[in-house]
Amino acid sequence: MRVTRAGQAFLAAAALVVTALAASPAPAQSSDTSTRTEDQREAPPSFAEFKASTFRDADGQYIVNGDEPISTERKLRQYYDRMVGSDDGADGGKDDGSTSLVVNQDGGGDDVWSSSQVGNLTYCVSTAFGSDYGVVVDAMAAGAGLWEGASSAVDFVHVSSADASCTTSNSSVLFSVEPTSTTQYIARAFFPSSADFERNVLVNSYSLQTSGWPPSNILGHELGHSLGFRHEHTRPEAGTCFEDNNWRPLTPYDSSSIMHYPQCNGTSSDLGFSAYDGQGTRTVYGS
Numbered sequence: 001m002r003v004t005r006a007g008q009a010f011l012a013a014a015a016l017v018v019t020a021l022a023a024s025p026a027p028a029q030s031s032d033t034s035t036r037t038e039d040q041r042e043a044p045p046s047f048a049e050f051k052a053s054t055f056r057d058a059d060g061q062y063i064v065n066g067d068e069p070i071s072t073e074r075k076l077r078q079y080y081d082r083m084v085g086s087d088d089g090a091d092g093g094k095d096d097g098s099t100s101l102v103v104n105q106d107g108g109g110d111d112v113w114s115s116s117q118v119g120n121l122t123y124c125v126s127t128a129f130g131s132d133y134g135v136v137v138d139a140m141a142a143g144a145g146l147w148e149g150a151s152s153a154v155d156f157v158h159v160s161s162a163d164a165s166c167t168t169s170n171s172s173v174l175f176s177v178e179p180t181s182t183t184q185y186i187a188r189a190f191f192p193s194s195a196d197f198e199r200n201v202l203v204n205s206y207s208l209q210t211s212g213w214p215p216s217n218i219l220g221h222e223l224g225h226s227l228g229f230r231h232e233h234t235r236p237e238a239g240t241c242f243e244d245n246n247w248r249p250l251t252p253y254d255s256s257s258i259m260h261y262p263q264c265n266g267t268s269s270d271l272g273f274s275a276y277d278g279q280g281t282r283t284v285y286g287s
């Protein structure tokens, strides 16, 4: 999730061109801003410009679409090519896919867990959260419970014995939940197709507690990504915040989905879990 409501309508509209506009705004003009914006959208940034304007996490991953990591420059280039429409289709354009609700697509298929793995999604919560450790533990459990309540096949398991050495290299858990000091987002996660070293949820625990949304719903949103679900607002019905077409719909468009940023013409005031979120989960993972 992006970090502030005030900036979200602009920042979370993470389509490539909008991101680039944020990095290099037009000279201030008072009369014809809208026309100027339309003109600019006809000339997308170069890849070099796009790369330079894309936030990089402490672990080196590029962050797109508000809270979604891309691990390498090669994958960032593929993302860029899809956004500017120059993907030649040789790779199917589905390298970083996700699924709602819409499910991420990876290599031409759904980017989801196997039936055995989704029933044992182990994680640790780093003790490096310090005095916020308990808040994060509780919000993770409650956020996980949203998805677990929708499908009996889904089970997130907190392995607290791993909390003291909670990193992506701890092989006793599937993913780690670690603190970050960045203010670029509240939290970000990963997709099922992410490599071992990419499987972490990074959380700014101060932002988590001060954003105005319930911490459990914010981490529930991130865990939605970890199950393969994309931002609902990438669907054309949202009318804004388009990301890409690398997804497959599971339910009718749902403006109140937990995966729909409220500031992207969403209708949820608290990022709550919707009936369609549950239905889409069962479509992928069973009841």
Ligand SMILES: [Zn+2]
Binding pocket: 001, 066, 067, 068, 221, 222, 225, 231
């Ligand atoms: Zn997200």
